[in-house]
Amino acid sequence: MHPHLHTKDNTNCADVMNALEECHARGFLYRCTGACTDAKIAVNKCLRGERLERQRLNREKAKIINDKKKQAFNEIKENS
Secondary structure (H helix, E strand, O other): OHHHHHHOOHHHHHHHHHHEEEEHHHHHHHHHOOOHHHHHHHHHHHHHHHHHHHHHHHHHHHHHHHHHHHHHHHHHHHHO
């Protein structure tokens, strides 16, 4: 697995990533015959879930910041 995947906050996916690494360590032919496909699909699903959660949290943070900006502009508009 790529090193950057282990340095990010993907601790929930560590088990499935380790399973994929173990499958890949069995050898090239094992990997080429599709024996690791299920593990790869599991990693993709897990990482996608993590990404969707990060996106949701980022949207919530952005909404709060945008609401504060709108409120500040409205106060400036009312006072001028």
